Amino acid sequence: DQQVKQNSPSLSVQEGRISILNCDYTNSMFDYFLWYKKYPAEGPTFLISISSIKDKNEDGRFTVFLNKSAKHLSLHIVPSQPGDSAVYFCAALRNSGTYKYIFGTGTRLKVLA
Amino acid sequence: KAGVTQTPRYLIKTRGQQVTLSCSPISGHRSVSWYQQTPGQGLQFLFEYFSETQRNKGNFPGRFSGRQFSNSRSEMNVSTLELGDSALYLCASTGRTGTGELFFGEGSRLTVL
Numbered sequence: 001d002q003q004v005k006q007n008s009p010s011l012s013v014q015e016g017r018i019s020i021l022n023c024d025y026t027n028s029m030f031d032y033f034l035w036y037k038k039y040p041a042e043g044p045t046f047l048i049s050i051s052s053i054k055d056k057n058e059d060g061r062f063t064v065f066l067n068k069s070a071k072h073l074s075l076h077i078v079p080s081q082p083g084d085s086a087v088y089f090c091a092a093l094r095n096s097g098t099y100k101y102i103f104g105t106g107t108r109l110k111v112l113a
Numbered sequence: 114k115a116g117v118t119q120t121p122r123y124l125i126k127t128r129g130q131q132v133t134l135s136c137s138p139i140s141g142h143r144s145v146s147w148y149q150q151t152p153g154q155g156l157q158f159l160f161e162y163f164s165e166t167q168r169n170k171g172n173f174p175g176r177f178s179g180r181q182f183s184n185s186r187s188e189m190n191v192s193t194l195e196l197g198d199s200a201l202y203l204c205a206s207t208g209r210t211g212t213g214e215l216f217f218g219e220g221s222r223l224t225v226l
Contacts, residue, residue, distance in 0.1 A: 006155075105153060
């Protein structure tokens with residue numbers, strides 16, 4: 001049972017436009033949601049997170065929105081840059097005292113120059 | 114501050130062999146977790162260790178095992194390798210942050226022939 005789903009395996013966006021990456025989850029007990037970015041031959045790096053008690057968190061060009069009623073979160077990148085081309089994973093965490101993260105399958109973003 | 118270090122970076126094994134992967138976490142981090150990444154499956158949680166104790170385990174067969182030493186370094190072992198074990202194995206450590214942000218190593222890419 002995939003508790004965290006990223007239904008779009010890939011996304012192409014023009015440089016300067018907005019990139020929107022989506023993630024759905026099924027477990028309403030998750031406490032935190034995080035986005036990670038992964039370049040080829042590198043480990044994932046943390047991008048931005050949001051607590052389940054909030055509905056928006058912003059960090060520079062990156063904003064994450066959380067819609068708890070729809071069990072949906074999205075990552076907005078504005079403006080998109082070619083260096084943003086990577087695989088993006090959303091992850092959910094139930095802070096039960098152990099760090100067992102549930103990751104989505106990833107969305108490959110390609111920003112076209 | 115040194116990051117998470119994983120060795121070896123690449124290795125090739127044949128079916129039936131066993132393999133041991135090593136992970137050195139960020140200094141001061143006591144939680145180490147392991148993930149398997151395969152195309153189309155995202156990052157699958159293997160297990161998490163904290164102070165030499167396994168706190169959580171994912172849905173992998175018993176061929177997958179791990180341990181953590183007193184200096185927080187961790188190893189994972191896969192016995193009786195199968196072709197389907199070919200993957201990128203990622204180690205991550207966690208410090209005392211509110212979101213439990215994971216810091217990943219670059220991974221060990223295992224190919225089973």
